[in-house]
Amino acid sequence: MSERQAVRRALISVYDKTGIEDFARGLADAGVEIVSTGSTAARIAAAGVAVTPVEDVTGFPECLGGRVKTLHPRVHAGILADRRLDTHRAQLDELDIEPFDLVAVNLYPFAATVASGAGQDEVVEQIDIGGPSMVRAAAKNHPSVAVLVDPAGYGTALEAIRDGGFTLAQRQALAATAFRHTADYDIHVASWMTSVVAPEEGSPFPRWIGASFERLSTLRYGENPHQGAAVYTDPLAQGGLAQARQLHGKEMSFNNYVDADAAIRAAFDQSRPAVAVIKHANPCGIAVGDDIAHAHARAHETDPVSAFGGVIAANRPVTVAAAEQIAKIFTEVVVAPGFEDGALEILQARKNVRVLEVDPAALQVEWRRITGGLLVQHADAVDAPGDPAVSWNLVAGDAADAATLSDLEFAWRACRSVKSNAILLAKAGAAVGIGMGQVNRVDSCRLAVDRAGAERAAGSVAASDAFFPFPDGLQVLADAGVKAIASPGGSVRDGEVIDAAREAGITLYHTGTRHFFH
Numbered sequence: 192m193s194e195r196q197a198v199r200r201a202l203i204s205v206y207d208k209t210g211i212e213d214f215a216r217g218l219a220d221a222g223v224e225i226v227s228t229g230s231t232a233a234r235i236a237a238a239g240v241a242v243t244p245v246e247d248v249t250g251f252p253e254c255l256g257g258r259v260k261t262l263h264p265r266v267h268a269g270i271l272a273d274r275r276l277d278t279h280r281a282q283l284d285e286l287d288i289e290p291f292d293l294v295a296v297n298l299y300p301f302a303a304t305v306a307s308g309a310g311q312d313e314v315v316e317q318i319d320i321g322g323p324s325m326v327r328a329a330a331k332n333h334p335s336v337a338v339l340v341d342p343a344g345y346g347t348a349l350e351a352i353r354d355g356g357f358t359l360a361q362r363q364a365l366a367a368t369a370f371r372h373t374a375d376y377d378i379h380v381a382s383w384m385t386s387v388v389a390p391e392e393g394s395p396f397p398r399w400i401g402a403s404f405e406r407l408s409t410l411r412y413g414e415n416p417h418q419g420a421a422v423y424t425d426p427l428a429q430g431g432l433a434q435a436r437q438l439h440g441k442e443m444s445f446n447n448y449v450d451a452d453a454a455i456r457a458a459f460d461q462s463r464p465a466v467a468v469i470k471h472a473n474p475c476g477i478a479v480g481d482d483i484a485h486a487h488a489r490a491h492e493t494d495p496v497s498a499f500g501g502v503i504a505a506n507r508p509v510t511v512a513a514a515e516q517i518a519k520i521f522t523e524v525v526v527a528p529g530f531e532d533g534a535l536e537i538l539q540a541r542k543n544v545r546v547l548e549v550d551p552a553a554l555q556v557e558w559r560r561i562t563g564g565l566l567v568q569h570a571d572a573v574d575a576p577g578d579p580a581v582s583w584n585l586v587a588g589d590a591a592d593a594a595t596l597s598d599l600e601f602a603w604r605a606c607r608s609v610k611s612n613a614i615l616l617a618k619a620g621a622a623v624g625i626g627m628g629q630v631n632r633v634d635s636c637r638l639a640v641d642r643a644g645a646e647r648a649a650g651s652v653a654a655s656d657a658f659f660p661f662p663d664g665l666q667v668l669a670d671a672g673v674k675a676i677a678s679p680g681g682s683v684r685d686g687e688v689i690d691a692a693r694e695a696g697i698t699l700y701h702t703g704t705r706h707f708f709h
């Protein structure tokens with residue numbers, strides 16, 4: 192335990208004035224002299240606490256509409272003097288500068304001003320200059336100075352001060368928090384300058400990406416028990432899996448997160464009430480229905496064997512009826528935008544299920560780490576719900592009737608969440624056979640047909656995430672009795688594939704869009 196260092200003089204300059212009066216009063220009661228800026232000083236004085244205006248220290252008035260308040264050697268030398276050094280102490284004496292032991296600063300609300308849609312001049316004015324300078328100076332000089340950047344820390348700080356001051360370990364921890372704070376702040380400023388103020392022509396992607404994530408929790412292990420792992424949140428994200436509220440169950444595992452993300456992707460692509468059951472990042476069941484219970488029953492039926500130990504997402508609040516069904520099946524995770532009265536209690540009675548409430552948030556841009564760098568792409572959005580009969584191109588067979596078309600659209604949306612090569616057979620709004628992750632399309636066709644079984648495959652529709660490079664895959668589907676197919680088209684052998692569809696009497700639509708998912 193390192194020695195505590197008494198706090199005798201504090202500099203306070205805060206935009207967010209939450210709790211400032213009580214904090215100042217606590218400091219004054221502990222015998223700390225307070226120096227403060229403009230309206231912070233006014234608030235402290237109004238609370239009846241003695242405060243020295245910073246101008247009395249600098250001998251220089253605040254000017255340029257607040258752009259210059261604390262940017263003065265009398266302030267910065269007072270913060271930066273390393274009190275362990277005789278030379279620094281001697282210089283302070285020579286220059287008649289009093290050192291600061293504590294700096295409490297929080298910054299102009301840059302990110303919130305950008306988010307408010309303010310114009311450029313207004314945003315620029317919210318780039319805090321003096322604040323980060325003091326925070327960085329105090330954090331650098333943590334052997335002598337403690338720094339606070341968040342009102343939430345005032346209470347703990349007062350306790351430390353009353354106990355005789357901060358230990359070196361405490362000042363180091365505060366300094367690390369402070370540097371993270373200014374780094375975050377600069378990432379926001381630099382991102383805005385790069386993407387909004389001075390965007391580069393010719394690329395829709397910025398020349399630089401700054402990222403800042405906060406650790407949410409350290410996980411028991413990663414994908415496998417010998418891998419360490421943690422989950423991080425994006426402090427600016429509104430909704431999404433990492434921001435979900437866990438309402439019940441054991442700690443989420445790494446694989447739970449991966450599968451829950453895949454489940455959300457699958458279920459929320461559908462506009463009707465939908466449920467997806469995920470195993471190893473692939474849907475083993477997905478269906479739409481009149482309500483969530485109906486959709487769940489049908490999604491489970493896609494492949495009841497594989498659904499054991501699955502991760503379920505619903506795109507509507509889980510009803511009591513749905514919860515009763517889910518509770519009967521061993522399920523790792525249930526994630527939904529809400530749980531109706533009574534539904535949560537039913538799931539909470541099951542020890543092994545994790546229950547998460549999520550505000551769905553679609554990623555606009557996806558990142559994937561590669562060795563030595565990062566791949567970035569616009570997220571793959573399935574076509575806006577529209578009339579496929581209008582936007583798709585009928586290239587073989589008769590135009591599908593409304594029910595068949597609706598099934599094709601369901602299958603097309605559902606296959607976007609299946610790892611490539613993806614073939615998904617569907618009937619009446621439910622997947623009946625899914626072929627995923629095969630290294631050639633014909634094997635995915637065989638797998639989908641095999642999973643469906645002869646009875647369910649007959650009269651089903653199919654969606655293919657990418658074109659058929661040869662007629663062989665389509666032939667497998669045709670032989671199984673699939674009646675209509677949606678596929679992007681675009682192969683050099685489209686002609687052969689279309690001929691095979693015609694010969695088999697199959698309706699074939701080209702969607703024009705590919706949905707690879709690796």
Ligand SMILES: NC(=O)c1ncn([C@@H]2O[C@H](COP(=O)(O)O)[C@@H](O)[C@H]2O)c1NC=O
Pocket residue numbers: 204205206207227228229230231232257258259260261262296297298299318319320321322323
């Ligand atoms: N320019 C400066 O010298 C300066 N010094 C402190 N500030 C900021 O001014 C704010 C506090 O000002 P006031 O006490 O007047 O409300 C703080 O958010 C602080 O980060 C400054 N403002 C911006 O750069």
